[in-house]
Amino acid sequence: MSEPEGTFIAFEGGDGAGKSTQVRRLAQAFEEAGREVVITRQPGGTALGGALRDLVLHGDEITPRAEALIFAADKAQHVDEVVLPALEDGAVVITDRYTDSAIAYQGAGRDLGADEVAQLQDWAVDGLVPHLTVVVDIDPGEGRRRRGAVHDRMESEAEAFHATIRGRFLSLASDDGSRYLVVDGSADPAEIASRVWARVVEEGWA
Numbered sequence: 519m520s521e522p523e524g525t526f527i528a529f530e531g532g533d534g535a536g537k538s539t540q541v542r543r544l545a546q547a548f549e550e551a552g553r554e555v556v557i558t559r560q561p562g563g564t565a566l567g568g569a570l571r572d573l574v575l576h577g578d579e580i581t582p583r584a585e586a587l588i589f590a591a592d593k594a595q596h597v598d599e600v601v602l603p604a605l606e607d608g609a610v611v612i613t614d615r616y617t618d619s620a621i622a623y624q625g626a627g628r629d630l631g632a633d634e635v636a637q638l639q640d641w642a643v644d645g646l647v648p649h650l651t652v653v654v655d656i657d658p659g660e661g662r663r664r665r666g667a668v669h670d671r672m673e674s675e676a677e678a679f680h681a682t683i684r685g686r687f688l689s690l691a692s693d694d695g696s697r698y699l700v701v702d703g704s705a706d707p708a709e710i711a712s713r714v715w716a717r718v719v720e721e722g723w724a
Contacts, residue, residue, distance in 0.1 A: 534661030656703030
């Protein structure tokens with residue numbers, strides 16, 4: 519795949535970390551800097567993705583391998599339909615979750631093997647890697663408290679499941695520090711946004 523013209527940034531982290539808030543804040547900062555911005559999320563972001571999201575998060579129980587394949591299908595459609603066209607137009611694409619979520623949730627949380635799931639995800643997105651992945655790190659207990667009483671099928675998993683996922687996100691970031699930024703999700707949202715924007719400016723993407 520040839521390198522597209524735009525800037526691709528993904529936000530990752532456990533449920534309740536505050537990713538969506540940071541996605542909106544970063545999009546606003548880019549827009550104020552004069553950049554065209556496309557905000558999206560995974561699973562979701564397309565008609566097919568929306569249906570798959572409802573199936574995997576709110577439908578009947580499915581096997582771990584089926585779950586991994588559904589998320590891969592979502593990303594394949596999402597990249598071809600939303601992400602790549604926007605990047606080729608020179609836009610900034612900011613996504614709430616990308617391939618690292620599958621590696622963490624299905625590879626580690628479901629114990630399917632991080633390497634195996636990473637290979638599946640890489641194939642699904644044809645090797646498209648974000649310029650920057652921001653991991654919004656939070657203690658699973660705090661994430662659960664923030665989410666309140668309503669939980670989807672993934673959020674309802676035991677705290678040990680979410681602790682495993684948190685560990686995998688941090689491991690991914692540790693393995694490739696040049697492409698990751700880890701921020702403390704318990705910090706003030708404005709402070710987090712400032713750190714993310716500082717990294718964007720440092721990299722020359724603003």
